[in-house]
Amino acid sequence: MDVNKNSYTFSFAAIMVVVVAALLSIAAIALKPFQSKNVLLEKKQNILSSVGINIDREDADVQYPLYVKQELVLNANGEIVDGIAFDVDLQKELKKDKNLQLLPLFISEVDEKKQYIIPLRGKGLWGPIWGFIALEDDLNKVFGAVFDHKGETPGLGAEINRPFFEDPFAGKTIFEDGELISIKVIKGGAPKGDMHGVDGISGGTITSDGVSDMLYERLNMYLPYFSKVKSEMDNDLNISKTDTLLTLNDIIIK
Amino acid sequence: MSKNSFLSKKNKMLLSDPLDDNNPITVQVLGICSALAITVQLKPAVVMALSVLVVLSVANVVVSLMRKMIPSRIRIIVFLVVIATLVILVDQVLKAFVYDVSKELSVFVGLIITNCIICGRLEAFAMANPPGKAFLDGLGNSFGYGIILIIVAFFRELLGAGTLFGYPVLEKLGVYDLGYENNGMMILPPMALVTVGVLIWWQRARNEKLIENYANSLDIVTLDQEVRSVIQSNQAFQVEGQFSEDRYSQILRLNSYNPISYEIAQSKALSQEQIKRNLSESSFLSKVQNQQLNDLVSQQREVSYIAISTDKYIDIVDVDQNQISDYFNENNFNFVEGRKVKVDFVEMSLDSIDEPANPDEDTLQSLYEDNTELYTNPEQRRAQHILIEDEGLANVLLVQIKEGADFAELAKVNSEDSSSNDNGGDLGFFEKDLMGAEFDKAVFAMNIGDISDLVATDSGYFHIIKLTDIKDETTQSYDEVKDQLVALYKKNAKQKTLFDLQEEFASLAYEESLDMVADQLDLEMQTSDFFAQGSGDYDQAFVAAAFSEEVIENSENSQVLELDGGKFVVLALSSLQPERQKELSEVEDQIRSILRNIAAKKLIDDLSLSIASSLASGDEVMSKKLLADVDLEWNSEGWIERSSDLPFNLASIAFTIPKPADGEHTYSSRSVNNSTSLVIDLSGVRTPEEVTDTGVGELYLSQENNEMFVALIKQLRENAEIKVFTDLL
Numbered sequence: 001m002d003v004n005k006n007s008y009t010f011s012f013a014a015i016m017v018v019v020v021a022a023l024l025s026i027a028a029i030a031l032k033p034f035q036s037k038n039v040l041l042e043k044k045q046n047i048l049s050s051v052g053i054n055i056d057r058e059d060a061d062v063q064y065p066l067y068v069k070q071e072l073v074l075n076a077n078g079e080i081v082d083g084i085a086f087d088v089d090l091q092k093e094l095k096k097d098k099n100l101q102l103l104p105l106f107i108s109e110v111d112e113k114k115q116y117i118i119p120l121r122g123k124g125l126w127g128p129i130w131g132f133i134a135l136e137d138d139l140n141k142v143f144g145a146v147f148d149h150k151g152e153t154p155g156l157g158a159e160i161n162r163p164f165f166e167d168p169f170a171g172k173t174i175f176e177d178g179e180l181i182s183i184k185v186i187k188g189g190a191p192k193g194d195m196h197g198v199d200g201i202s203g204g205t206i207t208s209d210g211v212s213d214m215l216y217e218r219l220n221m222y223l224p225y226f227s228k229v230k231s232e233m234d235n236d237l238n239i240s241k242t243d244t245l246l247t248l249n250d251i252i253i254k
Numbered sequence: 255m256s257k258n259s260f261l262s263k264k265n266k267m268l269l270s271d272p273l274d275d276n277n278p279i280t281v282q283v284l285g286i287c288s289a290l291a292i293t294v295q296l297k298p299a300v301v302m303a304l305s306v307l308v309v310l311s312v313a314n315v316v317v318s319l320m321r322k323m324i325p326s327r328i329r330i331i332v333f334l335v336v337i338a339t340l341v342i343l344v345d346q347v348l349k350a351f352v353y354d355v356s357k358e359l360s361v362f363v364g365l366i367i368t369n370c371i372i373c374g375r376l377e378a379f380a381m382a383n384p385p386g387k388a389f390l391d392g393l394g395n396s397f398g399y400g401i402i403l404i405i406v407a408f409f410r411e412l413l414g415a416g417t418l419f420g421y422p423v424l425e426k427l428g429v430y431d432l433g434y435e436n437n438g439m440m441i442l443p444p445m446a447l448v449t450v451g452v453l454i455w456w457q458r459a460r461n462e463k464l465i466e467n468y469a470n471s472l473d474i475v476t477l478d479q480e481v482r483s484v485i486q487s488n489q490a491f492q493v494e495g496q497f498s499e500d501r502y503s504q505i506l507r508l509n510s511y512n513p514i515s516y517e518i519a520q521s522k523a524l525s526q527e528q529i530k531r532n533l534s535e536s537s538f539l540s541k542v543q544n545q546q547l548n549d550l551v552s553q554q555r556e557v558s559y560i561a562i563s564t565d566k567y568i569d570i571v572d573v574d575q576n577q578i579s580d581y582f583n584e585n586n587f588n589f590v591e592g593r594k595v596k597v598d599f600v601e602m603s604l605d606s607i608d609e610p611a612n613p614d615e616d617t618l619q620s621l622y623e624d625n626t627e628l629y630t631n632p633e634q635r636r637a638q639h640i641l642i643e644d645e646g647l648a649n650v651l652l653v654q655i656k657e658g659a660d661f662a663e664l665a666k667v668n669s670e671d672s673s674s675n676d677n678g679g680d681l682g683f684f685e686k687d688l689m690g691a692e693f694d695k696a697v698f699a700m701n702i703g704d705i706s707d708l709v710a711t712d713s714g715y716f717h718i719i720k721l722t723d724i725k726d727e728t729t730q731s732y733d734e735v736k737d738q739l740v741a742l743y744k745k746n747a748k749q750k751t752l753f754d755l756q757e758e759f760a761s762l763a764y765e766e767s768l769d770m771v772a773d774q775l776d777l778e779m780q781t782s783d784f785f786a787q788g789s790g791d792y793d794q795a796f797v798a799a800a801f802s803e804e805v806i807e808n809s810e811n812s813q814v815l816e817l818d819g820g821k822f823v824v825l826a827l828s829s830l831q832p833e834r835q836k837e838l839s840e841v842e843d844q845i846r847s848i849l850r851n852i853a854a855k856k857l858i859d860d861l862s863l864s865i866a867s868s869l870a871s872g873d874e875v876m877s878k879k880l881l882a883d884v885d886l887e888w889n890s891e892g893w894i895e896r897s898s899d900l901p902f903n904l905a906s907i908a909f910t911i912p913k914p915a916d917g918e919h920t921y922s923s924r925s926v927n928n929s930t931s932l933v934i935d936l937s938g939v940r941t942p943e944e945v946t947d948t949g950v951g952e953l954y955l956s957q958e959n960n961e962m963f964v965a966l967i968k969q970l971r972e973n974a975e976i977k978v979f980t981d982l983l
Contacts, residue, residue: 009325016332020339027346034350042353057353148357155294155415155441202438 043086049146050132051108051115052170068117070107076100078224090121090130103221108134115143118222122214125206126151129160129214133169139226142183145169147211157207168198174219182216185209268390272398278371279402280454285371289403290446292362296419299407301355302362303400305348309340310372310399311392316340317380318388324381333376334367341366371399382499406449414440481521544951551896552945556938557908558890561901562862564854564929566884571853578845582838589836589844594784597800599825600772601780602752602759610747618739622732625742629730632686636723637697638679640664641671641715648708648716655705661720670715683725697721749820756822760814763824768811771824781828793817800825855928862923862931869921869935888935902926904934913939 002008044060048067055063073083076099085104093101106117114137121130131147145166152158159165172183173195181196185208190197200208278284292298313336317324324332345363348356356363366372375395380388411417416424416436424430439445486497493501506516539547582589613621622629638661642648651664662678669675686694696709696719706719732739755775762771772779785791787801799805799812805827815823861884868876881887891900898905907924911934914920920936 003323003325004327009328012323012325013328013331016335020335024339024342027343031346031350035346035353038349038353153294154292154298154362155411203441 046146046148047106047108047117047119047132050117050134050144051110052144053110067108067110068106069109072105072107074103074105074222074225076103076221076224078222078226078228088119090119091128094121098221101221103225105222105225106132113137118218120147120214120218122210122217124149124152124160124210125157125204126153129207129210131160131211131214133215133219135174139229140173140175142169142172142174149207152207153204155203156201157204159201159204160207160211165198165201172196172198180216180220180223182212182219185212265387265390268387269394269397272391272394273401274398274457277398277402277457278374278395279399279450280457282371282374283454284374285369285399286447286450288362288365288369289406289450290443291365293403293407293410293446293449294414294441295411295417296404296407298362299403300400302366303396303403305341305344305363306366306369306372306399307393307396308344309337309366310375310396311389312340313337313372314375314380314388314392315385317376318383318385321381321383329381330373330377333373336376337372338367371395384500402450402453405453406446409449410440410445413437414445481517481524484524485517485520539951539955544947545945547950547954548945548948549941551948551950552942553909554893554895554940554942555908555936556893557904558888558935558937559902559904560862560865560881560886560888560933562858562884562886562931562933564851564858567854567857568850571850571857573846573849573853577849578842579838581845581849582841586835589841591834591836592786593833594786594831595800595806596784596828596831597782597805597825598768598828599780599782599796599823600763600768600775600777601821601823602755602775602777603819603821604745604748604752606777607748607751607755610744610751612740613743618736618743619732621739621743622735626729629735629738631725631728633698633727634683634685634725635697635721636683636725637681638662638665638720638722639671639674639681640669640679640718641674642668642718643670643715645708645716648718652705652708652718655718655720661705679720680722683723693717693719752820752822756814759822759824763811763814768824768826771811782825784831796823796825800827806830851928855925855931858931859923859925862925862933865933866921866923869919869933893938893940902930902932904932907932908934908936911936 003012038057041057041060044064045055045057048055048060048063051067053063053067071085073081073085073088075081081102083102085106088102088104090104093103104119106119108115108117115134116137116139117132117134119130119132121128123129127150129147129149129152131145133145134143135141136143147160147166149158149160152160168190169183174180174182176196184190184197185200186194186197187200187205187208189199272278275281279286279289288302292302313333316336317333320332341363344366345356348363375391379391383391408418411419412423414437416422416429424434424436485491485502490505491497491502503513506513511519640648640651640661642651647668651668655661655664662680665679666675669679671679674681681689686698689697690711692709692711696706696717700706700719700721702721702724704721706717706721709717709719711717759771759775762774766774769779771777782792782800785797785800787797789797792800793815795815795817799815802812804810805812805825809827811824811826813824815825817823861880865877865880865886868880891898891904894900894905894908896905896909903926907926911920911922914936922934922936924932924934926932
């Protein structure tokens with residue numbers, strides 16, 4: 001058979017493409033359940049990790065409900081809407097108009113304190129980066145943060161998922177005089193005592209900047225909700241004061 | 255592929271070569287991009303190495319399996335599709351089952367597609383080798399690639415981050431306490447390049463083979479390709495017109511070459527040829543020179559000669575006894591009788607085999623059936639033909655014949671077949687396959703009396719054929735040939751017995767003395783006369799065996815010799831007669847005749863010289879007297895050429911004699927052999943008017959080239975420094 005004939009060449013190419021396509025489709029379909037399970041577990045693991053609970057991925061299913069007490073889906077106005085927060089795909093939401101985006105929020109309780117966990121997603125150097133930032137119940141102080149990436153440069157940008165980068169976020173604050181400053185990743189290192197800055201990674205500047213931008217943009221989306229919660233908290237506080245006064249009065253009366 | 259050859263030395267080299275001598279990164283400088291990108295830490299480097307291992311080995315095997323199906327024009331695309339498919343599969347599998355590793359590798363799994371090593375191996379190796387070898391090549395190159403990746407990553411992670419596989423080695427060792435700081439540079443891509451550079455330097459400085467290769471690199475690239483193409487175009491290595499690697503190695507094995515030594519030999523031959531080729535373009539011949547050479551070659555000379563023989567004088571000359579004994583004393587080494595041997599031998603032949611019993615009818619019948627063709631005379635046909643070269647004339651004759659002209663008459667006049675035209679073109683009876691395919695095709699399709707159309711044959715002639723008679727195929731009946739069959743049966747049976755016995759004969763002869771052999775096999779032991787080395791009295795192989803080391807020195811039986819006439823012989827030394835100086839009395843007559851010959855020869859030499867000189871000096875009286883005295887005559891050959899076939903090799907002698915002036919003669923005398931002298935008269939030299947190109951120009955050029963080449967080699971040898979490694983001698 002003459003393997004250099006045009007007809008042969010074309011049919012060879014055609015058959016090859018079909019065979020390869022079939023092979024890859026079968027592989028993709030067959031492996032999909034395993035892959036999805038891995039992604040799901042990792043998300044749970046990451047959420048827990050942002051509030052300082054570090055567990056194996058295999059245990060994520062069991063551990064997750066012990067800590068995460070509430071999953072909320074918010075709209076751009078900070079109102080709670082119907083939906084399952086865990087299934088909200090940020091990749092899709094980010095493509096929508098800001099006013100139409102759904103904002104997932106996870107509320108956890110660790111050591112009897114409430115944390116607000118906000119999912120993050122942004123752009124790194126080579127592809128998407130994502131993570132979770134957990135705020136303490138004052139909605140200002142950072143409780144913890146985790147980051148991850150799809151394909152940042154190993155040893156450089158890829159280091160954002162390492163503790164040395166993530167740990168310094170805890171304890172920083174995102175507001176200054178009521179205005180959102182977010183937290184900046186600072187090239188060359190944050191000055192001491194900077195409440196809004198963490199050290200950047202040498203050689204990973206673009207990824208670091210990506211982290212800063214991501215934090216600011218995502219936190220900014222939650223401001224309406226934050227102000228609502230804060231006003232509610234103020235009310236609660238007033239009520240509790242009233243309660244206390246009442247009690248005191250009661251005592252006095254008695 | 256058998257297990258044995260799978261682990262052959264060559265196959266092991268497929269594995270080991272890429273680790274060092276032919277490393278894809280440090281020697282071939284391929285796959286640098288990934289070596290830069292993923293060597294910041296050990297872990298991704300290791301995973302990358304493993305992924306490349308899987309992808310390259312499998313891709314090599316896949317492409318090797320398809321190598322005969324892949325259209326060459328889209329082969330690179332096919333490679334990419336194969337690689338990309340494998341990479342995607344690997345990525346998917348990693349994601350499903352080792353999620354952490356897949357995250358670690360991230361984009362770099364995808365980068366494998368662009369890894370030039372893989373494409374390179376597919377193109378260079380898998381396309382030309384069977385799957386087993388391709389797999390080994392894939393493993394070898396992946397190891398070679400991986401090991402460099404891991405070495406580079408080791409240094410970059412250790413020096414750049416102070417960790418190995420993420421474990422803070424330097425911190426644990428307390429190095430930082432001494433004031434050490436991580437070198438951030440190591441993390442940056444340029445340092446990967448520097449590290450690879452250092453590795454390349456270290457490897458080449460250490461490995462002499464690579465230094466040599468480097469020095470020859472340019473030559474080797476071009477030469478290898480040329481050698482390769484020469485080898486591949488060699489039909490001996492081709493199967494159905496395609497170069498076959500299997501056949502190549504098979505033939506080399508049979509000729510106890512290995513591919514490397516064969517390719518070296520080929521490349522040497524090629525480069526010599528190239529030098530010769532270059533030289534040949536540097537010599538040239540002008541038209542005039544060429545003409546002169548051709549003139550010389552075609553020159554003709556007019557020659558006559560007198561031949562004087564010693565015959566008449568041998569009996570006249572006298573030889574005395576002193577001369578004979580002097581000659582004997584001076585030349586006694588010529589009168590030595592060589593050693594002679596007498597051997598005992600045992601001979602086994604068809605004759606020494608007992609006559610087998612007569613076969614039964616059934617055996618004969620089946621023998622007859624098996625050999626029917628022996629007793630069959632194939633169909634024969636008789637035809638007349640006219641052989642004509644000119645197609646036009648042939649057509650004219652054909653028309654005449656069709657119109658009723660007499661075939662035989664026309665054949666006699668027109669046929670160019672001189673052997674048959676006198677008989678009216680009759681060829682007699684002939685079988686198939688004697689006259690050529692076209693002729694047969696025509697004749698064996700005709701009926702008696704038919705006349706063919708023009709039959710063209712390969713020789714460029716045309717035949718007109720008339721079929722005149724047919725003898726049908728005849729087969730002799732069983733009864734007719736029964737006697738022959740019995741004889742055939744007996745001959746076959748004896749032959750078989752002989753061959754069976756011959757083995758026993760050989761093993762007996764190897765172990766037992768000759769009389770035992772004779773006894774055991776019921777053969778007669780015979781004894782030869784004395785004979786000398788090179789004697790013609792016995793078979794050549796027989797004589798050679800008698801003088802072989804094992805027979806003469808070791809006194810053993812010889813090997814079984816198979817002599818003409820289906821005889822098998824084993825011999826052993828009976829007695830040896832050593833070399834012996836002959837006595838004068840034995841050789842006196844021989845010496846006398848030698849001396850007489852010498853004297854007679856001298857006589858005729860003198861005579862021819864004096865005839866020639868008297869003729870040359872114009873002394874006709876003297877010359878005529880001399881001629882008359884000895885009763886000699888001139889033989890005239892007329893005009894001869896260099897190639898003329900004349901007695902006494904006269905043509906070549908005549909062309910060495912100086913050319914006479916016009917109208918003059920050159921006379922000379924020559925001794926041509928031990929018994930003849932010539933007087934030669936060269937009376938004219940001329941160049942024919944039309945000289946055809948004899949090709950002498952090319953001959954001259956090739957000779958000149960050859961001389962130049964030899965001179966060049968000689969000069970190179972002289973200029974070369976030769977060192978003798980005495981310790982190796």
